[in-house]
Amino acid sequence: MKQRILGSTGMKVSILGFGGAEIGQEQVEQQTVDALLNGALDAGLNVIDTGECYQYSEERIGKAVSHRRNDFYLFTKIGHNQGFEEDNWDLGMMEHSLERSLKRLNTDYVDLLQLHNCPEDLLRRGEVISLLQKFKEQGKARFIGCSADGAAAQYAVQTGLFDTLQTSLNIADQEAIERTIPEAVRRGMGVIAKRPIANAAWRTGNRPEAAYHQEYWERLRRLRYHFLNAPLPESIGTALRFTLSVPGVQTAIVGTTRPGRWEENARLVSQGALPMEAIAEIRGRWQEASAGQWPGQV
DSSP states (O other), X not given: OOEEEOTTSOOEEESEEEEOHHHHHTTOOHHHHHHHHHHHHHXXXXXXXXXXXXXXXXXXXXXXXXXXXXXXXXXXXXXXXXTOSSOTXXXXXXXXXXXXXXXXXXXXXXXXXXXXXXXXXXXXXXXXXXXXXXXXHHTSEEEEEEEOOHHHHHHHHHHTOOSEEEEEOBTTBOTHHHHTHHHHHHTTOEEEEESTTGGGTTTTSSOOSSHHHHHHHHHHHHHOOGGGGSOHHHHHHHHHHHHHHSTTEEEEEEEOSSTTHHHHHHHHHTTOSOOHHHHHHHHHHHHHHHTTOOOXXX
16 A cells, blocks of 8 residues: 655555544444454555544553554554543543543554544643643653644644644645645644544435534535546545545555455555546535535544
């Protein structure tokens, strides 16, 4: 699988990364996660991204691939108080949360520790950023990042204090292309695309039941991309290749619960960047339909 250097970190990351939300939130059995992740690593993927609030995700990942720790870069997130009495973003809670994450992941450090959808006002106060910097100094995180969208992402980039930005970017969510990614690139930040296939919200032809997917469904109805009428693998391939064609994006995080999906995704992106005319059409439809009013989705 093709690799790119993640900003100024020096990490040479696969252009596809594994997103751990689904395996945790859907409580996927451990043996399935074992097969899924080991198959992904064997296929050339070397980025695993998870979070402290993805229920069983960190624990499943730790059990599945901690014995292959040198084969991949491990990213997690911090900021939610699941399992703790303190408020979100309480500094003491965050310290305990990171220790729990390291224990679950069966490792002494993560390659990237990211603030997880931190509100802009808290970012501006600075304490949570200082705490991440302390974790970095302690060797518990090699690099620090911010997973955010909109104004919070814009401020995070402008601070110059983060090594990476993880932000929503796809055929239905393109605010970051102009608002944050160019500045992140100028500052040498790594850029990680989340939700890179818009949760495949069009896959069934019906409005998704999950509220998390419904905004993209509504946007796609207005965008009317012709390629969404193609067979699902082809339309997903087009969507994914669009995201990876955006200048500055080094890796796209995709979640799945089905072993074998990574080999399929690898084949799709092996076709390379979309032709310039296809990119121009997707961007043009977005700019016309959104009229600058569609914010990045957390």
